[in-house]
Amino acid sequence: METMGRHVIAELWGCNDEKLNDMSYIEETFVGAALKAGAEVREVAFHKFAPQGVSGVVIISESHLTIHSFPEHGYASIDVYTCGDRIDPNVAANHIAKALEASSVENIEVPRGAGPVRIKETSVNALS
Amino acid sequence: METMGRHVIAELWGCNDEKLNDMSYIEETFVGAALKAGAEVREVAFHKFAPQGVSGVVIISESHLTIHSFPEHGYASIDVYTCGDRIDPNVAANHIAKALEASSVENIEVPRGAGPVRIKETSVNALS
Numbered sequence: 001m002e003t004m005g006r007h008v009i010a011e012l013w014g015c016n017d018e019k020l021n022d023m024s025y026i027e028e029t030f031v032g033a034a035l036k037a038g039a040e041v042r043e044v045a046f047h048k049f050a051p052q053g054v055s056g057v058v059i060i061s062e063s064h065l066t067i068h069s070f071p072e073h074g075y076a077s078i079d080v081y082t083c084g085d086r087i088d089p090n091v092a093a094n095h096i097a098k099a100l101e102a103s104s105v106e107n108i109e110v111p112r113g114a115g116p117v118r119i120k121e122t123s124v125n126a127l128s
Numbered sequence: 129m130e131t132m133g134r135h136v137i138a139e140l141w142g143c144n145d146e147k148l149n150d151m152s153y154i155e156e157t158f159v160g161a162a163l164k165a166g167a168e169v170r171e172v173a174f175h176k177f178a179p180q181g182v183s184g185v186v187i188i189s190e191s192h193l194t195i196h197s198f199p200e201h202g203y204a205s206i207d208v209y210t211c212g213d214r215i216d217p218n219v220a221a222n223h224i225a226k227a228l229e230a231s232s233v234e235n236i237e238v239p240r241g242a243g244p245v246r247i248k249e250t251s252v253n254a255l256s
């Protein structure tokens with residue numbers, strides 16, 4: 001397995017607060033995002049916090065997807081990390097942003113396993 | 129819960145290849161790292177790949193720790209993400225680097241949930 005990977009860090013603001021608090025919906029969204037990107041799902045672990053918020057991870061053969069949601073702030077913190085160059089992590093990240101109805105998305109991409117870390121690109125998109 | 133968090137991305141090279149392939153050891157190390165940093169462990173999910181390599185996550189109340197190991201390259205890709213300012217993610221990241229006997233560690237810290245992403249610091253340490 002090659003060490004080289006792409007790690008997309010996505011900051012989602014202005015999300016639908018009900019969806020951010022719906023663990024089943026988030027879990028389905030994340031598994032769907034992984035499959036849409038062409039990844040192979042290996043482990044799924046989600047946790048619902050009281051009084052609100054969801055954290056979770058999908059481990060894929062190609063690395064992982066994670067979320068931490070803050071319904072009270074309309075904010076979700078997303079990571080999509082894929083090893084190799086077969087899968088585009090942005091496909092999954094964009095699927096998640098749309099499913100959570102984010103009105104503002106900031107993505108940065110961090111190259112992993114390829115020597116010294118250099119931040120590759122930053123994009124900020126107001127979606128509405 | 130406040131959205132503000134600290135996300136340490138650590139690239140570990142020159143690790144002990146046997147430890148990188150020992151799922152039980154890695155799981156214990158990660159749970160230990162979380163507890164040492166003062167985090168509360170919520171979910172633990174690890175996966176062993178054939179012929180080698182381990183991926184895993186510890187979901188903590190304060191976010192997550194993840195690893196993807198590549199024993200054949202002596203490389204481990206680590207993330208330690210902690211919300212709030214009570215916990216220092218570097219405590220956990222350093223514990224893990226030591227446990228895996230990394231000879232070279234590069235950490236970058238990404239602030240999360242605090243508006244536009246600005247990379248906070250980069251450190252490269254040759255440990256041996």
